Amino acid sequence: METFDDAALTSTGLHMMQRHSWYLSPELAMFSLFSNLIINDEKAQIVHNMATERGSHLLKSLPKTISELRGSRAFFLTTGIDDSFLDIPVDNWQFTQSFKEAAAMINHIVCINDCAKRGVALMQTFNATTKDEEQLQYVLQVVEQHRETFPKCDRDYLANM
Helix, strand or coil: CCCCCCCCHHHHHHHHHHHHHHHHHHHHHHHHHCCCCCCCCHHHHHHHHHHHCCCCCCCCCCCCHHHHCCCCCHHHHHHHCCCCHHHHCHHHHHCCCCCCCCCCHHCCCCCCCHHHHHHHHHHHHHHHHHCCCHHHHHHHHHHHHHHHCCCCCCCCHHHHC
C-alpha cells in the first residue's frame, strides 16, 4: 500500500487497514508463536518485543513484517497458559511440556464467525426499525444473491478452510 502511486488511495487504504488492526492486538499476536508458518527468528523477535502489560488494541502504525508485532504477556495470564517456555530459546520450545500444553490449547480454540453474528444483529435491528415492506424485501434479495454467489460460505466450510 505504501508504494502505491496514488497518494489519496494509499492514505485511505492504510487508514482502513489500521481501523481493523485490532486483529493484530498484543493478545492475538501471541497466536503467531504457535504457527508452523512463522520461522523461529521471527518468533524470537516477537518475544523480544513482548510487553508485560496490555497495549492498545488499535495500532498506531501497521507492522511491515510479522516480527514487528508486539505481543503481550497478559495473553498468558488471561488464558491461564503456562508461559515458561518463553524463557528458553525458540528452537527448544517443542521439547518443553509447557509449550506442548500451550500449543494443544491454542490449536483447539474455535474461531467464531463474527461477521455472521453482526449480520444477524443488523437484520434484527433493521427489521425493528423499518415499516417499509419494499426495503425489507430488498435486503432479503441482497442476502439471497449473496448466498447464490457464495453457496459454500457456511460455518462448516469456513471451519475447514
